[in-house]
Amino acid sequence: MAWFCSLPVWKGDWDLPSVDPSCLAALAYCRFSGVPVKLKKIGNPWRSPSGELPIMRHKKVTETKVTEIFSYLRKQNYGCDFNLSxxxxxxxxxxxxxxxxxxxxxxxxxxxxxxxxxxxxxxxxxxxxxxxxxxxxxxxxxxxxxxxxxxxxxxxxxxxxxxxxxxxxxxxxxxxxxxxxxxxxxxxxxxxxxxxxxxxxxxxxxxxxxxxxxxxxxxxxxxxxxxxxxxxxxxxxxxxxxxPEEVEKKKAEEKSKPQSTTEYSDFPHRRRNMILAAIFALSAMAGYALLSGLIHLQITDSDEDNDLKNPHGYIQNEEDNEEYEDGRED
Known part of the structure; x- marks a missing residue:
């Protein structure tokens, strides 16, 4: 089947295809309108332009708000409101x-x-x-x-x-x-x-x-x-x-679960993971500040040329704002 667009959404649970209201609304609208959509159930909004899900991608167009997804699909002649007065x-x-x-x-x-x-x-x-x-x-x-x-x-x-x-x-x-x-x-x-x-x-x-x-x-x-x-x-x-495949997978996971439930607070090595997560977050923020030019690195000769400063002594990545390619995650 030729997909019209891709639609990454939050994963589902409790017999729902997604747990998120916006993702569910976008999914339902696509089904009502007959949109050939490539659905991806994920658990990581990190690559979304807005940091949120769902993400509708079609060619070079990316939409993350439900109302804008509806509007874009209507302009492409996919809609379920055409017969409304x-x-x-x-x-x-x-x-x-x-x-x-x-x-x-x-x-x-x-x-x-x-x-x-x-x-x-x-x-x-x-x-x-x-x-x-x-x-x-x-x-x-x-x-x-x-x-x-x-x-x-x-x-x-x-x-x-x-x-x-x-x-x-x-x-x-x-x-x-x-x-x-x-x-x-x-x-x-x-x-x-x-x-x-x-x-x-x-x-x-x-x-x-x-x-x-x-x-x-x-x-x-x-x-x-x-x-x-x-x-x-x-x-x-x-x-x-x-x-059906997800149902069978869920049944298999339920059978393989240990008797004792593992809560978030009881994760093994939780202290180590929290420290690593903090280091990762700080490194990411520092890297972003460095690459975006918020932090300027200057190299000087402290022994001989204290008054001479390198005007180009900082690093800036000009490709940081490059638009995320359509379908790369697919």
Whole structure:
């Protein structure tokens, strides 16, 4: 088959093709639109231009934001909204904005800001799929970014952490109620065929529904919205069924697992690995500063020519900003 584009996404779990909302939305949209996509399930966002997944690559074009991926595919005549009326298209845009404003902050809080969930579930999962030594600092970077986004969009100088949490989850549950009301008894939001809105809603809700998070109040509320649960399950069954090879591989891994579970905090040689990771991170930062010209090396003769300095006494790699070649990772 001739692939139209490649789509590296976060790896999946819990019967999901990916655990990330944006990756799930991009996957669903490609399936709805019939895009011949070469899917790559990875655990390393290091080479992404934005440091995030998914990454859509087509020829010399690289997109990492879901809305831009949708837009680019539509321009290439791949889309699932062509049959929507003007009013339906406007509704899709309005609901998409509501999802980002009302539901996304709660998802970020649940996965990354809640201390118990992050330490007991989120960080161990990402530490397992990320390669060494990235598994020691990438989860913390994602957590800081998520926490900052939640605080900036929903917090305030006079808002306590408990008030912020209550506000976020209240708005998320109201958003789910409104989505359930809008969906009604239909298979999809705009009738019998899925749209970009269905892809986005699936991306947000499927991890809430499937991930075994501790104290998941969003999951408890979602399960009371039967039609939203049916939407997620139907999309998984019709468009994103599990790969038989992955199912067999997972079964084999489960059988080969030792009886005692290995948590992130119990990794063997953890102290040594942390030291090595710190050295790697410092070396990477120093190398980047050196190559980008932030650090200038000057060579002088300390004994005879203290007043003469080499104006070219620094090293700068002019190819640092060279665009990442399309498909190199493939």
């Amino acid at each position: 003007n009013k339906q298209s406007a509704d899709a845009i309005a609901f998409s904005s509501m999802l980002e404003e009302k539901l996304l902050p709660a998802i970020l809080h649940l996965w990354w800001v809640d201390n118990k969930t992050y330490s007991d579930f989120t960080r161990p999962w990402y530490a397992k799929v990320l390669p060494f030594p990235l598994n020691f600092f990438i989860p913390d970077q994602i957590q800081k970014k998520a926490s900052m986004r939640v605080t900036l969009t929903k917090g305030g100088s006079n808002v306590t952490d408990s008030e912020l949490e209550a506000k976020i989850y209240k708005e998320a549950k109201e958003c789910m109620n409104y989505l359930a009301y809008r969906l009604g008894k239909q298979d999809y939001f705009f009738g019998n065929a899925p749209s970009s809105l269905d892809a986005l809603v699936f991306g947000y809700l499927a991890p809430i529904l499937k991930a075994p998070l501790p104290n998941n109040q969003l999951q408890n509320h979602l399960k009371m919205c039967d039609n939203l649960c049916s939407l997620c399950n139907n999309i998984l069954q019709r468009y994103l069924p599990p790969d």
